[in-house]
Amino acid sequence: MKILCLHGYFKIEETFAGECSDFSSLFGLDLVRVGNYFTFKELENALDYSIEGAPYLDETAIKTFAGEIGEVFRANEIIFNFNKGLVEPIASITQKVPLFSVGNFYISPGLILPGSLTDEGKRVTDYAAWFSQDTMKFRYSEVTVD
Amino acid sequence: MIQATADADGKVFVDGVEVPTAVIVSAGKQSSEGILLIDGELALYFPSNATDIAAVIDNAIKIIDDAAAAITKTATMFTSVATGMTGPTTAPPPTIGADVVVLNSKVTSLNQTKTDLTELKGKLK
Numbered sequence: 001m002k003i004l005c006l007h008g009y010f011k012i013e014e015t016f017a018g019e020c021s022d023f024s025s026l027f028g029l030d031l032v033r034v035g036n037y038f039t040f041k042e043l044e045n046a047l048d049y050s051i052e053g054a055p056y057l058d059e060t061a062i063k064t065f066a067g068e069i070g071e072v073f074r075a076n077e078i079i080f081n082f083n084k085g086l087v088e089p090i091a092s093i094t095q096k097v098p099l100f101s102v103g104n105f106y107i108s109p110g111l112i113l114p115g116s117l118t119d120e121g122k123r124v125t126d127y128a129a130w131f132s133q134d135t136m137k138f139r140y141s142e143v144t145v146d
Numbered sequence: 147m148i149q150a151t152a153d154a155d156g157k158v159f160v161d162g163v164e165v166p167t168a169v170i171v172s173a174g175k176q177s178s179e180g181i182l183l184i185d186g187e188l189a190l191y192f193p194s195n196a197t198d199i200a201a202v203i204d205n206a207i208k209i210i211d212d213a214a215a216a217i218t219k220t221a222t223m224f225t226s227v228a229t230g231m232t233g234p235t236t237a238p239p240p241t242i243g244a245d246v247v248v249l250n251s252k253v254t255s256l257n258q259t260k261t262d263l264t265e266l267k268g269k270l271k
Contacts, residue, residue: 049148049184054163064167066184075187 003129003138006070008079008090008114009046012038022133027111029082042085043069050076057087074125079114090115090123097124099143106140118145150182150191158182158191165189203267207260214256221249 001019004011012031014020020031020038030041039046043057046069050061056076065075073079079090093115099106111131116124126144131137150160150168154177158168168182168189178193224246228238239245 051160051163051165052167054161063187064165064184064189065187067186071186 001131001133003111003131005112005114005125005127005129006068007074007125008087009043009070009073010039010080010082014038019131019133023131026133026136040080040082040085042087043080046072048072059087059089070126081113081115082111083113088115090125093117093123099140104141106143108138108140111138112140112143120145122146148182148184150180152176152178152180152191152193158189165191203263207263210256210260210263214253214260217249217253217256221246221253224249 001015001023002013004013012020012023023029024031031038032041032044034044046057048069049066050056050063050072052061052064054061056072056078059076059078061076063075065072067075077090078087079093080086081088081093093113095113095116097108097112097116097118099108099118111129112124112127114124114126118124122145124143125146126142127140128142130139130141132139148160150158150165152158152170156170158165158170160182165182167187168191170191170193172178172193176193180191180193183190183192224242228242228246231238
């Protein structure tokens with residue numbers, strides 16, 4: 001199962017049938033299909049544009065912007081906090097995330113909350129995670145910090 | 147592409163929220179309805195002329211109605227006058243019948259134009 005975090009917005013793709021359903025059951029996080037991918041239910045109605053001063057999901061947009069939903073998230077400096085089920089300003093995330101490089105990938109306990117701080121004080125903004133139900137572990141092939 | 151409005155001060159609104167960075171693409175500043183195109187951070191507002199054009203068409207149709215009614219009344223009047231000119235020393239002009247036919251044909255043309263304008267108004271988007 002592939003989980004893409006794009007500036008705090010999530011696109012999830014099944015490798016095998018039923019993975020999303022199993023993931024939902026395991027972690028208590030509802031996933032919905034949006035076009036040709038899945039995302040968290042709370043992000044189902046995310047728009048590909050924002051109007052400065054108007055509501056955008058749980059926040060008020062700070063930019064008028066249109067583009068990919070992840071780009072709208074970046075422009076408005078917001079991320080989806082799957083622990084709370086809410087969209088929040090990225091600056092509100094204070095937790096740290098340990099990243100361990102293992103050959104061609106990284107490992108980290110659990111799914112990385114976007115906006116989490118690395119040891120160098122940089123924020124994780126994007127990543128590609130691979131979840132294995134067999135091992136219950138996440139591998140990260142790409143991690144972008146800002 | 148989003149439906150938007152603009153006021154006479156040049157401010158653009160989407161669902162009542164002002165879009166401060168929107169640039170109005172038009173010659174002047176008047177209240178209008180239109181569309182807002184956003185690409186990245188660029189926001190362009192294009193006013194729609196459809197409501198203005200519809201108003202002009204409505205006025206034209208009204209003028210046509212008034213003109214057709216006036217011409218019909220004129221033709222009817224001439225017919226009545228000609229019918230009444232039966233005295234020994236009076237006779238209607240020999241062309242009056244043909245003239246009335248011409249007047250009535252003009253009314254027919256005006257009504258066709260009115261039909262065409264009504265159809266055009268219906269096609270405005």
